[in-house]
Amino acid sequence: MGDSQADFSKNVFLVGGITLACVLVHFIYKFFISNKENDQQLVHETESEPVAPVAEAASQQAAPETRPSGKAKKRTTWKTKSEEFSHPWLLKNLKGHPGNVLHMDFSANGKYMASTCDDGSVLLWDVRDLGQKEHKSLRVNLEFDHASHVFWTPDSKAFLVHTVKENHIVAYKIERKKDGTIGAAAPAATLERMHDDKVIGFGISISSNGRWVMSCSAGGDLLVRDLSGKVAHRRQVRVKEPHSARVSPCGRYIFVCGAAAGIESLDVQYEEGRLKRAGDGPELPGHAAGVYDLAFGMDSSYVAIAYMDATWKLFNVTGLLASGSGKAQLLESGRFSPGGQPPRLALSPDAQVLAVAVDSSVQLYDTYTGKLFGTIDNAFTGLVTSMVFDSTNKHLFVAGDKVIRVFHNVCGLYTTIGHCWRLMRGNETSATTERLKKTMAECKEQLERFNVKYE
Numbered sequence: 001m002g003d004s005q006a007d008f009s010k011n012v013f014l015v016g017g018i019t020l021a022c023v024l025v026h027f028i029y030k031f032f033i034s035n036k037e038n039d040q041q042l043v044h045e046t047e048s049e050p051v052a053p054v055a056e057a058a059s060q061q062a063a064p065e066t067r068p069s070g071k072a073k074k075r076t077t078w079k080t081k082s083e084e085f086s087h088p089w090l091l092k093n094l095k096g097h098p099g100n101v102l103h104m105d106f107s108a109n110g111k112y113m114a115s116t117c118d119d120g121s122v123l124l125w126d127v128r129d130l131g132q133k134e135h136k137s138l139r140v141n142l143e144f145d146h147a148s149h150v151f152w153t154p155d156s157k158a159f160l161v162h163t164v165k166e167n168h169i170v171a172y173k174i175e176r177k178k179d180g181t182i183g184a185a186a187p188a189a190t191l192e193r194m195h196d197d198k199v200i201g202f203g204i205s206i207s208s209n210g211r212w213v214m215s216c217s218a219g220g221d222l223l224v225r226d227l228s229g230k231v232a233h234r235r236q237v238r239v240k241e242p243h244s245a246r247v248s249p250c251g252r253y254i255f256v257c258g259a260a261a262g263i264e265s266l267d268v269q270y271e272e273g274r275l276k277r278a279g280d281g282p283e284l285p286g287h288a289a290g291v292y293d294l295a296f297g298m299d300s301s302y303v304a305i306a307y308m309d310a311t312w313k314l315f316n317v318t319g320l321l322a323s324g325s326g327k328a329q330l331l332e333s334g335r336f337s338p339g340g341q342p343p344r345l346a347l348s349p350d351a352q353v354l355a356v357a358v359d360s361s362v363q364l365y366d367t368y369t370g371k372l373f374g375t376i377d378n379a380f381t382g383l384v385t386s387m388v389f390d391s392t393n394k395h396l397f398v399a400g401d402k403v404i405r406v407f408h409n410v411c412g413l414y415t416t417i418g419h420c421w422r423l424m425r426g427n428e429t430s431a432t433t434e435r436l437k438k439t440m441a442e443c444k445e446q447l448e449r450f451n452v453k454y455e
Contacts, residue, residue, distance in 0.1 A: 087376055087407070088450055091130060091395065094404040096123050096137050101399040103149050103386045107156040110391035112182065114159050115404060116147040122161060122172075124182055130395065130406060140172060140185045149202040154251075158188065162202045162215065167193040169202075169213060171227075191229040195221055201245020201256065205268070212268065212275075214254050216245035222256065224268055224278060233278035239264045243342055244293045250300040250321060253281045257293055259308070262286020267324060282320045285313065285328055292342045298349035298391070303328075304367070306345050310338045312354060314347075314367045334370035336363055346387040346396065352415040355396055357384035362398055364411040368418060373411040410450050413443045417454050 099119030106113050106127075113125045123137040145168075147161035158173045169191035177183040191213065201216040212232060216222045220242050224233040239258035246255050254266040265281030284294070290308040297303075301318045312335070315328040336343060339359035346355040353373075356363045360383060362376040380400030387398050389409065396407045420436040420443075444454055 085379060085405070087379075089374075089376065089407045089410050091406045091408055092135070094125060094135055094137075094406065095402070096139070097121065097402050099146075100382065100401060101385055101404055102147070104388060104397060104399055104404065105151050105159075106388060106390060107152040107159075108154050109156045112152070112156070113390075113397065114150045114152060115386075115399065116150045116161060117402075118146050120144070120146040122147060122150060122159075122185075124159075124185065126181060127390065138182050138185065142170070148199060151202065151204050153204060154206045159185070160202075160204055160213065162199050164198070167195050167199065169215065169225075189227070189229075191225060194223055194225075194231070195219075197221075200242055203245070203247030203254070205247055205251035211273075212270070214245065214247050214268075216242060216254075216256055218242060220256075220258075222254070222266070224254075224266075224275070232275040233266075233268070235266075235278075237264050241290075243291070246294060246296075248300045248321065249296050249298070253300075253321060255281075255284065255294055257291040257305075259290035262288075262291045263294070263305070282317075282324050282326070284317070284320075285315065285330075287311075293345045295345035295347040295354075297347045297351035302331075302347065302351035304345055304347045304351075304354050306336065306343050306356065311335050312345075312356065312365070314351065314354065332367050332370045334365055334372070336365075341383055344384060344387055346389055348389045348409065348412055349391060349393045350412075350419075352419060353389075353409065353411045355387055355389070357387050357398070359383055360400065362387065362396075366411065366415050366418075368415060373414060376407065379405060408450070410447065410452060413447050414452065414454060416440075417443045417447075 097115065097117040097119065099117045102116045102118055104113055104115040111126065111128050113127045115123050115125065120142045122140040122142065124140065125135065125137045142161070142163060145163040145165045148164050149162040150159055152159045158171055160169055160171050162169050170187055171189040172185040173188040174182055175184040175186065195215065195217040197217045197219045199215050200218050203214045205212050211227050213225050213227065214223065220237040220239065222235050222237050223231060225231050237256050239256050240260040242256050242258040244257045248255065252268060254268060256264045263284045263286045265284060267277065267279055267281035269277040284303065284305065287307040287309065292306040292308055294303055294305045300321050301316065302314060303317050304312060304314050306312045311333060313333040314331045316331055317328045320326045320328050336356045337358060341359055344357040352367055354365045354367050356365065360378050360380045362379060362384065364373045365371065366373050379398060382401050384398055384400045387396070389396050393412055394409055396409050398405045398407065417440050420440045424433055424436050447454060
């Protein structure tokens with residue numbers, strides 16, 4: 001009996017010891033090894049979060065990075081803020097498109113901007129206050145398609161898009177809230193498919209000259225239709241390999257750029273709602289090598305042209321477009337650095353700054369001197385898809401990838417000072433001179449913020 005009790009006591013102590021050992025092992029794993037693994041996970045999560053480049057550099061200097069000891073393992077490369085784009089002229093990034101941004105356009109009143117995306121959405125942005133930290137937008141979805149181009153109507157009450165798959169033109173009417181902001185946008189009309197290949201140019205004219213829509217395909221099929229969709233004029237352009245087609249700001253002329261013939265123009269005249277004439281328009285200077293693109297300023301007074309020999313020229317076409325005859329006056333010319341793709345142009349409202357987008361970068365030129373002012377290099381991983389100055393002449397909007405980057409028009413500040421100097425050399429009144437001096441002082445002060453000195 002005594003031996004049995006002793007054996008039972010030994011077994012109890014043995015089981016208890018094993019149980020206690022298991023508890024201790026579990027405790028050690030949970031609070032030491034598990035915490036070490038969590039620390040490694042935290043390092044990865046911290047590396048994946050975007051941080052400001054300045055803050056990142058400071059943290060690297062203040063505390064060296066710690067890594068778990070032991071055999072090095074292959075890790076996933078985490079993208080940090082240092083790998084993202086930054087530039088001293090960058091004001092902000094407009095994000096919201098889940099796909100690549102393709103095109104954008106400002107409303108005539110300068111309050112709104114529309115942008116298209118290859119995921120089938122159009123975003124409407126309120127751009128009256130770019131100083132806001134967060135910029136909200138209204139999303140409009142295109143069912144089973146996406147838009148290659150978007151344009152506002154001159155009254156800012158609607159916008160038109162050209163779809164890619166169906167080759168339709170769809171008009172959307174804007175619905176506003178009581179405070180005047182955009183509340184919704186609903187499709188109001190659809191112009192059916194007319195082109196067999198992709199569209200390289202699209203524009204709208206609603207003015208005293210008439211109400212019509214232009215579209216031009218990559219094969220050179222040029223169409224002019226009224227807003228009901230009725231074809232008013234159709235022609236096969238003489239320009240070979242068309243690159244772009246644009247409607248002049250005055251709403252009367254269409255210009256098609258391409259190889260060989262260079263630039264072909266069409267004069268579209270309406271009278272009492274009916275097409276009166278659609279014939280050859282005024283001749284803009286072409287080039288034997290061909291023309292990539294052209295861009296107008298705020299009105300139809302000035303036009304910049306990019307040629308296929310990597311040169312650009314700025315012309316005064318006020319008299320030419322007003323009368324439909326005569327010659328364009330050459331103001332300045334320069335050379336741009338070519339890339340792998342045809343360049344895109346944007347001319348500032350005052351025609352003093354020319355932006356040339358080449359691949360993923362933007363070159364900015366002073367159109368008075370023809371000199372390169374500066375370059376925004378590698379703004380995107382892909383190509384620049386669209387570019388436009390806002391009506392205030394303060395900002396340049398550049399689209400690419402899934403974002404729209406808003407840059408300060410620093411070159412515009414520089415050219416404004418030079419323009420004021422030239423005006424002061426004329427016979428100006430004292431009041432005008434004081435106003436010009438004040439403008440120059442303000443521009444110089446703003447240039448100092450970007451470490452740019454006027455010379």
